Amino acid sequence: MSPFSYDSNKDLPRTPPDEEPAQAPNKAGADHMDAAHSGEGVPVGEEDEVKKSEKQAVMDRMQGPKEKPTDKVAKKRGNRTVKDPTTGQMVTIKDADFKDYPSQSELDPMSEEGGPATQPINEHGAKSHIPKQLRSSKTAPNPARPGNISLQPYPPSTPPHMGTVLAKLDHLQIAIVVSSIILWFFTAFGGGFFGFCFRSTLIGASAFGLTTLASLSQRSLEKEIERVRLDMHRQRGEKFSPPTPESVEWLNAFIKTIWGLVNPEMFVSVADMIEDVMQQSLPGFVDAVRISDIGQGTNPLRIVSMRALPDQPGDKEYPREEWIDQGTNELMERAESERKAGRDADQAGDYVNFEVAFAYSALPGQGGDLRSKNIHLLIEFFLGLYDWLHIPIPIWIQVEGIVGTVRLRIQFIPEPPFVRNLTFTLMGVPGIEVSAIPMSKVLPNVLDLPLIARFVKMAIAAGTAELVAPKSMTLNIQEMMSGAAIG
Structure with a gap:
């Protein structure tokens, strides 16, 4: 017995819907053979049609599903209710997305805005909304030990001036394009056809290269900042891991x-x-x-x-x-x-x-x-x-x-x-x-x-x-x- 076993949902039909009609010709062919053995006459045209149907059904099975696996994944979006193999109960699941993760303000217990963990639970079991000036004094819905890592300060969020830097890079790309057009307008003409083609190609290639370089620099800066923030979260967890209870x-x-x-x-x-x-x-x-x-x-x-x-x-x-x-x-x-x-x-x-x-x-x-x-x-x-x-x-x-x-x-x-x-x-x-x-x-x-x-x-x-x-x-x-x- 292999130590690996794959278990799919046994309640779902194993035969794809597009293959279900293909079973009918097999049954018809079986009935036709029984009729032939019993001496009943079957028209030759109908026999050929049954054979063609059986051949087409076999070819369809050999070709497999026409839809690509990547297309199936792209269509599975939103919430859906399925059976949980671990608990045996029905559960609502959703494909994970980086945008669904909570923001920094919702996680930091020292934030003035306050997140879900800083709001107490009322007698009905629902989160109650309290004034902003009182939220920072609440440590958790049910008071936890003060050494819990969730109560420790979180790394700072993205610097506020970073949006200004990224906006300047956008303006730089626009400036490169506009200046290239102006330079082309004043220098491309007056040198003959070959001079016009040479200057136009040179200015266009330079503008494209500089714009691409600025765009890639902007993208690299955004990714590097996000990596640094996540690395700070990792360092925070490792810093508080030895003395901190109630954590993983x-x-x-x-x-x-x-x-x-x-x-x-x-x-x-x-x-x-x-x-x-x-x-x-x-x-x-x-x-x-x-x-x-x-x-x-x-x-x-x-x-x-x-x-x-x-x-x-x-x-x-x-x-x-x-x-x-x-x-x-x-x-x-x-x-x-x-x-x-x-x-x-x-x-x-x-x-x-x-x-x-x-x-x-x-x-x-x-x-x-x-x-x-x-x-x-x-x-x-x-x-x-x-x-x-x-x-x-x-x-x-x-x-x-x-x-x-x-x-x-x-x-x-x-x-x-x-x-x-x-x-x-x-x-x-x-x-x-x-x-x-x-x-x-x-x-x-x-x-x-x-x-x-x-x-x-x-x-x-x-x-x-x-x-x-x-x-x-x-x-x-x-x-x-x-x-x-x-x-």
Whole structure:
């Protein structure tokens, strides 16, 4: 038995809607064969039509779905209610987006505006609105220990004068274009046709180059400021992690320690899944795509928040093994036989449920050494030339940021290693931002290839969509940690 098992929603039909009508010709063909064996006559034209229908149905199945996986992900937007594989209850999920995360003023408890955590809860369980002058004196809805990291000062937000600097860069681009037009008007004429073409080309190329340089500088400045702010948040968490209770910074320190020790080969299956999605979504002028390298770097994922999920409500004497394994008839019969044999105590076990919000951000800076410390991919696109020449174009992909929420169900057993199954499911497609650098990872990021970056971003989102609730994946930790899973 493999330690990995993929579980999709069993309540949903497995046959796509566009393939359902294709079953009718098979039935008709079967009826026709029965009629032929029974001696009943069938017109020759009808027999040919049935054969053509059967052939067309087989060809449709071989072609697979016509819609690209990336197109499916692009359509799945907004809130939707699905079955949560971890708790068995209906839950409303939404694809993660960087814009949905709270702003700085909503998180800082020292802010005069005050956020959700600084407003007390009234007797009806709803947040009450209090005057601004009193909000700063409230530490939390239910007073927490003063050492909690949530009560410590947050890093400053974006400097106010940064908007002025970015606006000046916009004005600089406009000034370059206007001055180039004026310069062209006074210098392009009077030198003949060739002089006119030469001056026009020179001035136009110079204006385009200067405008592009100013635009890229503006974009790089914005990204660098955001990276510095996120790095300040990371430093804040590490600063208060040792003495601070009621936080998950100790777990982030644990993840940071083992992140660089993980074998990159463990991510090969993830790379293969992303590669398959990209292969199905390639444009016409690209023949093939291959992920030739993948690395997690040394910059780890961080846990933003973590909370426990309740058990099944109103079910005190739930059949634990049947519920953990989602209650199929075969498992129920097996559990009943084991219960009769007196082995129920060894096989039932117990479980805990968690909901974890995670985030990832690339380290500040654009140097080659820093790029290798972030999550990265090396993708090769093969451009075809009349089906006899394939030109590989390597693209260095760096993951700039990831945000999302995952739910975990951990099953514990009374024998080492005391953990059997780990089931996880995503609460919506994670938000992902990537950047693409052409040809080599040592070149400066001056192009940022938005089309390639968007294509890879949608491919990663389509790959992770296969793990969004109601779908899930189960890892058999017991087999993975024992010798049975080796070889």
